[in-house]
Amino acid sequence: MIKKILSGRIISREALEKEKSIYCEKYRMREYLNNPEILNSANDSERAEILKILQKKPSRTYAGVTVIACMTMPARCPHGKCAYCPGGVEIDIPQSYTGKEPSTMRGIQCHFDSYLETTSRLYQYHKLGHAIDKIELIIMGGTLPAQDIDYMEYFSKRCIQAMNEFYENLKIIEKSGEEKFTEKYNDDKNRSDGGKFRKFHYQEEIQRANEKAKIRCVGLTFESRPDYAKKEEILGMLKCGATRVEMGVQSPYDFIYSIVDRGHTVQDVIESTALLKDYGLKVCYHMMPGLLGNSEYSRALDFRGFGKIVTDENFMPDMLKIYPTLIIKGTKFHDEYIKGNFEPLTTENAVRLITDVMAALPKWVRVMRVMRDIPAYMIEAGIKTSNLEQLVDKKLKAGNLKCMEIRHREVRNENIDFDNIRLLREEYNASKGREIFLSYEDIENDLLIGFLRLRTPSNFNKTKNVFVRELHIYGKEVKIGEKAKADEIQHRGFGGNLLAEAERISCEEFDAKKISVMSGIGAREYYRKFNYKKEKFWMVKNLS
Ligand code: SF4
Incomplete structure (x- = not known):
């Protein structure tokens, strides 16, 4: 692995993760290979080169938070x-996963104990020198x-507790190693009082502690x-601190x-999307082009489908993950493929389709990811390349196509001329409400500095309550409490200005009486600075 990095055969974190999965499979390793182990195996002259790849996490830390x-x-x-x-209880793998994705392998290694999973991941980031004080947790x-x-509450509560207790646990890990720490942790299982690690704490207690912890969960x-994202499930997720579904x-x-045996209807999608937004949550759709195969008709339908979800007011998600159909062993599609009844989408056609989709997306959508992180050797047929996203980018550039979606325009490490920054506004109707997308942008260089999603929900006339569903400032993560350096974007007041503009619009244009922010647990302190108070699941301010 070290040789491959030094010779330039591994040039990105994504390529490294793929290589690690192949390596673990090849040598039947019981535990997933972590980056500090790779680093420890390198000599002093190799370390600097290797760190360049290991610390390369643009998609995770340039968005201002660590995932x-x-x-x-x-x-x-x-x-x-x-x-x-793929996956499933019969093979003891979480449904929808192959068991070979880095996150699944970590889960298996930690016996799906969320406290250990979180601690182990935080430790990896910490060892590589990444800022870990703002965490976006994905369950x-x-x-x-x-x-x-109860399981959902326990699982999420223990992730947050692991954040609260990380620096205490770090002392044990640094003194005796990760293995010894896990041993100690597991010993507590047999203690009737739960010992140090498993002592009972209420969910509210842990969430309250996280509001001021050194490592804060700023998004969950x-x-x-769609049929399990209705009122009852939404209230359960909100209680756990959810900010996005x-x-x-x-x-x-x-x-x-x-x-494809989905077992729900489009009406479920429409209802859940509206409910999630009306509760102030962000909504991400996973989309799977190629479900009808590789034909011209299938691709045309996929393109129309993407068009429909971003123009039909019933849908309009805030984010997308585009995961083309893959043929994985153990699935019904695999059986059909073997029988010759199904031809999966090819790389070439997927690139064509996704390029056209990207060029047509509106500016308020963020494409979080293109392609699952399933290692190629687990894919029986379909797209095996790990760089689909780069191929799409290349085609966009070659065709001189402009891509307005958020991730293509969000600022990373570019030098910003602060004189070029303007406050912009775009509006659209969605799920029987009105969405106002406010953004700070460098208009000369077409860079997105940050944005805010304001929504008047479908029942606004009754409640007079508006929601801020998202407030995000991009750029390199600046630690909580620290001031921005000359070239840094975060902590410069852009967030406060967007919030003030949202309040102004709510009062003056909508005559709203109340504004509720969907804040991550660890971001609640931020809103307190602007006189917001916690009310149920939101940070709230009365406007009249
Ligand atoms: S809903 Fe369907 S795709 Fe999603 S995890 Fe369940 S079986 Fe898999």
Whole structure:
């Protein structure tokens, strides 16, 4: 692995993660290879080069926060199994995963104990010198909201508790190593009082502690299906501190749902999308082009489907993850493929389709990811390349196509001329409400500095309450409490200005009486500075 980095055969973090998965599989390693282990195996002259790759995390830390994904234990989906979906309880792998993705391997290694998963990931980041004080937590694996609510609460609570206690645990890890720490942790299982690590704490207590902790959970994402993202499930997720829900939507057509055994309808998508937004949550759709195969008709339908979800007011998600259909062993699609009944989308056609989609997306959508992180050797047929996203970027550039979606324009480490920054506004109707997308942008260089999503919900006339569903400032993560350096964007007051503008619009244009911010647990202190108070799941300010 070190040789491959030094010779330039591994040039990105994504390529490194893929290589690590192949390596672990090849040598049947019981534990997932972590980056500090790679670093420790290098000599002094190799270290500097290797660190360049290991510390390369643009997509995770340039968005201003560090992402930690935790995997829940395998469980059945309530409707059965979708035709393309790998994993499942029969093979002891979380539904929808192959067991070989880095996040699944970490889950397996930690026996799906969310405290250990979070501690282990924080330790990896810490060892590599990444800022870890603002964490975006993603809880993955099947349809968690369909499981017992107690499990969802316990799992998420323990992730946040691990953040609160990390620096204390770090002392043990640095003194005796990660293995010894895990041993000590597991010893507490047998103690009736839960010992140091498993002593009972209420969810509210842990969340309150996180509000002022050194490592704060500034965002929490749950994955679900449209028929399990209704009022009851939403209230459960909000209680756990959710700020975003990712839904497997895949396509906006009922006939496709019935072909692939989705077990829900487009009406479920419409209802859940509206409810999630009306509760102030952000909504991310997982979309799966190629469900009908590789034909011209299928691609045209996929393109129309993408068009529909970003123009039809019933949908309009804030974010997308585009995961083309892949053929994985153990799925119904695999059986059909073997019988010669299904031809999966090719790389070339996927690039064409996704390029056209990207060029047509509005500026308020963020494409979080293109392509699952399933290692190529697990893919029986379909797209095996790990750089689909780069191929799409290349095609966009070659065709001189402008891409307005958020991730293409968000500022990373570019030098900003602060004189070029303007406050812009775009509006649209969505899910029977009105969305106002406010952004600070460098208009000369077409760079997005930050944005705010303001929504008048469908019941606004009754409640007079508006929601700030998202406030995000991009650029390199600046630690909580620290001032921005000359070239840094965060902590310069852009967030406060966007919030003030949202309040002004709410009062003057909508005559709103109240504004509620969907704040991550660890961002609540930030809103207190602007005189917001916690009310139920939101940070709230009366406007009259
Ligand atoms: S709902 Fe999602 S996790 Fe469940 S079977 Fe379908 S694709 Fe897999």
